[in-house]
Amino acid sequence: MAKLDESLIAALAPFQKLDRHQIREILDQAVPKRHDEGSEIFREGEEADRFFLLLDGFVRVVRTTPTGEQVILRHIPPGQLIGIAPALGRPTYPASALSASESLTLAWPVRLWAVFLERYPGFASHAMSAMGQRFQELHDHVTELATKAVEQRVAACVLRMVNQSGRKVEGGIEIAFPVTRANIAEMTGTTLHTVSRLLSAWERDGIVESRRKHIVVTAPHRLVILSGATG
Amino acid sequence: MAKLDESLIAALAPFQKLDRHQIREILDQAVPKRHDEGSEIFREGEEADRFFLLLDGFVRVVRTTPTGEQVILRHIPPGQLIGIAPALGRPTYPASALSASESLTLAWPVRLWAVFLERYPGFASHAMSAMGQRFQELHDHVTELATKAVEQRVAACVLRMVNQSGRKVEGGIEIAFPVTRANIAEMTGTTLHTVSRLLSAWERDGIVESRRKHIVVTAPHRLVILSGATG
Structure with a gap:
């Protein structure tokens, strides 16, 4: 497969403090995947063995109740991390992610989460404030x-x-x-x-x-x- | 004021991997406070200048809508951290905490958050899974x-x-x-x-x-x- 170009992620929030060499390292470990509209990227309850960056398209985060009703928790726009169960100390995904439109993700094995946090400046604080924002959105959703x-x-x-x-x-x-x-x-x-x-x-x-x-x-x-x- | 006894916190989840000396350090920097039933521990939107451990009693986490309606987001039992806005990369508290019963807290200045994460084994992973659990509860609440x-x-x-x-x-x-x-x-x-x-x-x-x-x-x-x- 052709090498992923550095320009794909260099400007995105999780990686914007990194130099060219670091961006290259990150891309060389990423597995890119295209998802059709409506297809599942990961499933609630599955072992969280990978985390993802949404490069293009929108993702719909959903939960299904025991009686089979579907609830949409949020939509995630391109440029954001998804499936970051490791940031919550969880072994499984807390919800499912569906591709709301045709989309493109990069995936990394979950063991690299701790490596990214430690090695790449700005990644940890970005991940933390992304969690903070989703927390806030959930508070808003409950209140609403x-x-x-x-x-x-x-x-x-x-x-x-x-x-x-x-x-x-x-x-x-x-x-x-x-x-x-x-x-x-x-x-x-x-x-x-x-x-x-x-x-x-x-x-x-x-x-x-x-x-x-x-x-x-x-x-x-x-x-x-x-x-x-x-x- | 009399010294706080180490037995107060040594067995609690955030600190249970620490030795006596570390527990002593943590307690020596803590400010204990008793709260009457119904009193406010911290307020939504205020600068998050401290984080807390709830030693005794229960806390009610609430938000108030622009029209003055109150929504209870969750109750927190004793032994847990509260007011951990720094874990979410936030400068202000995302909700208010009220003392649901008479309660007792320990407070630390927010600059110690990063110190605790780095210095005390098990504290960071506890904080992370506490966030994960609250995230899960919010998902459940929205779904419900x-x-x-x-x-x-x-x-x-x-x-x-x-x-x-x-x-x-x-x-x-x-x-x-x-x-x-x-x-x-x-x-x-x-x-x-x-x-x-x-x-x-x-x-x-x-x-x-x-x-x-x-x-x-x-x-x-x-x-x-x-x-x-x-x-």
């Missing part, structure tokens, strides 16, 4: 589910995806990865029926446009008001 | 709020407190810290009215006994069934 009405939750969820991945298109801002109404229900703890009813109403009101798996927000300020963010 | 019906959530919440702190009393297992119906509403994202209705029904059915701020579970197996844990 516990206190917000359904319409506010769905509006906040759409806004979060826009903030994380939005790209300008004609007439508004598009969420950069495929997302279905069922996905939104799985993020907000509500039913597909309720999400459909809300999105249809917002569409009539000129707030969003949604086509199969694609959502464009045409009036973000109105969605902010609906999300209750203004108190 | 997103998928379970209200009665299941309230049952699961009472069971969690029993598992974490239950002590045998005549006729059942008592939650070891004061907990009100309003607290349960703040943990489960429901109303005080709903919690009262459920607890009254369970009381009639012989599943729990509740008196002012005290809950005794008299038929835990029936609560497990109500929580939906059996799928």
Whole structure:
């Protein structure tokens, strides 16, 4: 296989304090893999034998309840580490990662986690603040589910995806990865029926446009008001 | 002030790999403090200038929404570290800690966090797995709020407190810290009215006994069934 080019990761947050030689070392130990939309990158409960960098695409982190319901915990944008169970002292993955769009990952064997922490300046503190950010997001998610009405939750969820991945298109801002109404229900703890009813109403009101798996927000300020963010 | 005795912390998870001399060093730098029931130990958003060990009592970790609603994220039992924002690379506390019962903490200035990690064997790996466990609990909490019906959530919440702190009393297992119906509403994202209705029904059915701020579970197996844990 052709060598991975250093420019792939040199500018990314986990590695940006490293020199060319260190970047080369890291890439030479990485296993690249392409994932189709919807395919599984790792599974909840499996032995966490590798950690990953998401180079391109978006990842959906999900848990499945004992009764088979799926809950989407978060989406992860490109440039971030995933599957970092070793940072939590865990032998297994705490959730599953699905490729939300076509995506590309680099994987390293888990024994290299401690080596990366020790050898590469900035890697440990990046990993720590990445954990801190996900912790904060989980606190926000719990708070939202516990206190917000359904319409506010769905509006906040759409806004979060826009903030994380939005790209300008004609007439508004598009969420950069495929997302279905069922996905939104799985993020907000509500039913597909309720999400459909809300999105249809917002569409009539000129707030969003949604086509199969694609959502464009045409009036973000109105969605902010609906999300209750203004108190 | 009298010296703190080494037996106070030598057996606790964060310090159990240390020798007497190291335990002494740690205690000599600690500031002990007693907290009344309901008092604040640290506040969300404040500069995280100290980290703590909860020596005795229970702590309630809460967030307040912009509209003033309170959400209880978790309870922490004695023997655990709290306020460990530095482990998340954060300059401020991500939530507030209230003393759920009368409690006793030891506090250290935040600059000692890195010193503890480096100098004391077992401290870093303990801190990491403590984070991992809280991460897991947050995942469970999100999943529960997103998928379970209200009665299941309230049952699961009472069971969690029993598992974490239950002590045998005549006729059942008592939650070891004061907990009100309003607290349960703040943990489960429901109303005080709903919690009262459920607890009254369970009381009639012989599943729990509740008196002012005290809950005794008299038929835990029936609560497990109500929580939906059996799928």
